[in-house]
Amino acid sequence: MDNWIVFMMLGASIILGSIALFAFLWALKSGQFDDEEKFLNAVKFDGEEELNDAVKQEEKKKRLKKRL
Numbered sequence: 827m828d829n830w831i832v833f834m835m836l837g838a839s840i841i842l843g844s845i846a847l848f849a850f851l852w853a854l855k856s857g858q859f860d861d862e863e864k865f866l867n868a869v870k871f872d873g874e875e876e877l878n879d880a881v882k883q884e885e886k887k888k889r890l891k892k893r894l
Contacts (some may be wrong), residue, residue: 853859
């Protein structure tokens with residue numbers, strides 16, 4: 827292989843890697859991975875009725891917060 831091919835591949839991989847790192851850091855900063863209640867709610871509410879009640883309670887909380 828010629829040297830220019832190696833340098834071109836190295837440059838392309840550095841650019842693509844930096845784009846991926848920037849996207850990952852942006853996702854962390856904007857809270858894309860914050861879902862601390864997902865697994866806790868899965869354990870608390872086993873049945874479908876409990877899940878529906880939990881959804882209704884969350885909607886009620888959101889409505890009350892909007893009123894204040």
